[in-house]
Structure formats: C-alpha cells, structure tokens
Amino acid sequence: MSDNQGPSTPQQPSPGTSPNPSPQQPQQPNKDDKSSSLVNKIQELGQTNVAQMENSNIHCITVVGQIEGHMQLPPQNKTTKYEHIIPQLVAAEQNPKIEGLLLILNTVGGDVEAGLAMSEMVASMSKPTITIVLGGGHSIGVPIAVAADYSYIAETATMTIHPIRLTGLVIGVPQTFEYLDKMQDRVISFVTRHSNIEEETFKELMFAKGNLTRDIGTNVIGADAVKYGLIDEVGGIGLALKKLNQLIDEEKQKNGDMLQ
Template sequence: MNETPNTQQPQQPQQPNQDEKKTEGGKDGGIIDKIQQLGQTNVPQMEQSNIHVLTIVGQIEGHMQLPPQNKTTKYEHMIPQLVAAEQNQKIEGLLIILNTVGGDVEAGLALSEMISSISKPTVTLVLGGGHSIGVPIAVASDYSFIAETATMTIHPVRLTGLVIGVPQTFEYLDKMQDRVISFVTRHSNVTEEDFKELMLSKGNLTRDIGTNVIGADAVSHGIINEVGGIGQAMKKLNELIEQHKQMGSKDVVQ
C-alpha cells in the first residue's frame, strides 16, 4: 500500500513581534537604557536636533556616592556628554537646564569649566533652583536665564556644619571658596565685592550665612543675564548659533 506523501510545509521559525524587537537591544531598547542611565532620551549621537539639552537636577554627585533615595546628577555621566557634544559636528548648540540644590564643589567646578570652554554656543536656564555650586554652572554659558520664580542660594563653601578643628582645613576651604568666587565673577556681571556680600550676609537665611536671590534679583545683581523660560532660552540659543555660523563664514572668506 502506497503511503500518501506528506505535503505539509516545513514550519517557519517564529518571527519576534514588534514589541520584542523594541526591547532586544534595538534603537528603542537603547533609548530605554539611556533613560535609565542618564535620565534623558536624547544624547549627542541622535540626529533629531542640532541642539543638545543637558539636564542637571537634584544633587550633584562627585567623589562620594550618595544614598539611593537622593535624586542626583553624576558628573561622570555629564563629562562624556559634554565631550561628545563638542566633537559631534551635527550639534550646533548646547542648552543646560538646572534645578539643583548644589553638591560636590570640585565636581560642580569641573562641569562649569567644561561648559565655559565649549566652542559652540551655550545657554543655561535655571528652573526651580540653582543653589550653591549650581551658581557657577548657571553662569558658565555664553548667556544665562532664570525663571521668574526660581531661586539661587549663595553661601560660603562648607562641609557638614561641623566645627573646623585645624587651620589647614579652614585654609583649604577658603581657597576653594576663592575658586568659586573667581569663576562666578569672571563669567557674569556681578562684582567680587557684591558677590562676597551676598555670600557672607547674615540676615537673609534663617540660622545660616548667605543670601537667597529670586528671579529678577539674580539679574539685578548681575549674576544672571535675563529672566525668562524655555522659549526665550531656545530663541537666544538659535540667535547665538546663527551668529556663530556667520563668524565662521567670515573666517573662511578671510
């Protein structure tokens, strides 16, 4: 008896569905990783915009790892982004948005120096707060904005409020404070005398030394250039980008 030949087609391997494709290391999976690691979706490798947005929120984490419940910005995550933004020719400008309580002084100064030395146009926008070591970062750009209700706390460099027991420690903190004052006065319109007066004022912060400046006060003191929000900041950055292009074309002609 002849057997009927098997005409059933060989089973095709099952293709992963769209959701599986997105989560298996594809483009969307990479974006998820970037959100988890950096807290943002756009990094300089992405090509949707000629402007890279860098966010500095919470507490700036430096040499010491902070508790997991703290909202932090890790400076070792920020530095590679700044380097990449400088190297990527498709990135024409950098917008830095701050809402920070401050943090590690040396890490904050490192970020400030990098932002100030970028060759492309930069604009900073203080939303909510740009306190303590956030002040040098806020003034490090080519042009700075502060929201009308945002605040900036200016106070001396300090450790944890403990009594300083040795002269060497005081001298170290004093020199570090001079570094902060020097950077702020070089990158803003505030004078050294006015900034020190704000820093060492005894009547504005309860049981502390320093000053809270809000919105227009930061502009009147010469620390920030202008009161404004995201719309004004983007408009100014685009203007600076156009000026930068025109200056580049003039150099080529010459």
C-alpha cells in the same frame, strides 16, 4: 442479500500534508518584547515617548538633584554624576553636527570640585552655550548657571548663595580653614569672571545674615538674580532656544568671514 461490511475507518492523511490546510498567518510581534521596551523607557527616562533628536543641531544636558562628586550618594538621592556630564560635553564639542549646547539646571548643589569642573568645561567650549535655571540652581549650581555665554532663569526659580561647607570628619587645624578659604575664593572668582555681578556684591549675598534661617547666605529669586547681575535675563525654553539659534547664526557668519 445484503453485504456484511466492517466498520469504516477514517482516511489517513498522506505523509507531508496537513490535515486542515489553512493559509499561513503573518507572525505577530511579541507582546512581551513591546512591554519590556516600554518598561525600560519609563525606568530610564520617566516617560513613554521621547521626541526624536537625531537631526537636531543642539545638544541638551540636564543637571538635576544633587551633583555627585568623588563619593557615591545613597541610591534614593536624585543625582547628576559629573563623570557622565564631562564626556557629553567633550562629545558635543567634537561633534561637527552639534552647533550649540543647552544646559538646564534644577539642582540643590553638591560636590564643589565636581561642580567647578563642570563649570570650567562649559565655559571653555568653543560652541555657543545657554543655561536655564528652572526650579533651583543652588550652591555650586551657581557657577554652572553662569558658565555659559548667556543665562536665563525662570521667574519662580531660586538660587541660594552661601559659603562653602564641609560634611563628615573635619580636622580642626588652621590649614583646614585656609583650604576652605582658598576653595571659596575659587568659586567667587569664577562667578564674578563669568557674570556681571561685582565681587563685593557677591560676597555680601554670600555672608548675609538673617536671609536663611539660623544660617548665613541669601536666596535670590528670578528677577533678583538678574538685578544683581548674576543671570542675564528672566525667561524660559522659548527665549533660550531663540537666543541659542541667534548665537549659532552669529558664529556661522563669523566663521564665514574668516574663511573669505
């Protein structure tokens, strides 16, 4: 005699239990967060990995492209905004951990007053300063290059020395040209005070004919800038950092002698 049993039903899990218990998996980092962080680094810095500089006693500032003044340049222009550089210089001067400043230039020049403002800030710093001209330090980049305690230029780098020019609407009255002359005198005075070049030599380079096509001015390259007394030495990053550390040590010794 056989028992008539109905179809069997699967056993239901009790409340609060998992049907297939498994050990808890460690939470994986979000790949989207990693990729977005990487994209931000590339957009802001142009590279994926940046050396950590938290423990460095040297602050590095780059002046590249065109120096932007009171007028905003088109977005496709590579620019250095002086309102960004000046607060960095103030912070470097105030920060006790920063003992020296390294300024790297590859600029075509730009706004005269903005460039002179940056130059005066660098020249008035109490901490040791070094500049390196890489690629080019043209036009108003010349005063910035000579503003430091010691300056270097790469062997293939160039510096264009030319008179001040105006762009845009110019009122053709004697006062305009007088203003231009006074502004030009400010540049000449600053460069001759902060370098070894003679004023007459600098003016000869500025107003030379034939060096620049259909224009006046002179393009000096590497060793020529040193020969004229505009730059102190031909060299790159290695020599610049060595010199800067030497100046920092001298500054420490001088301060130590003053405290004794």
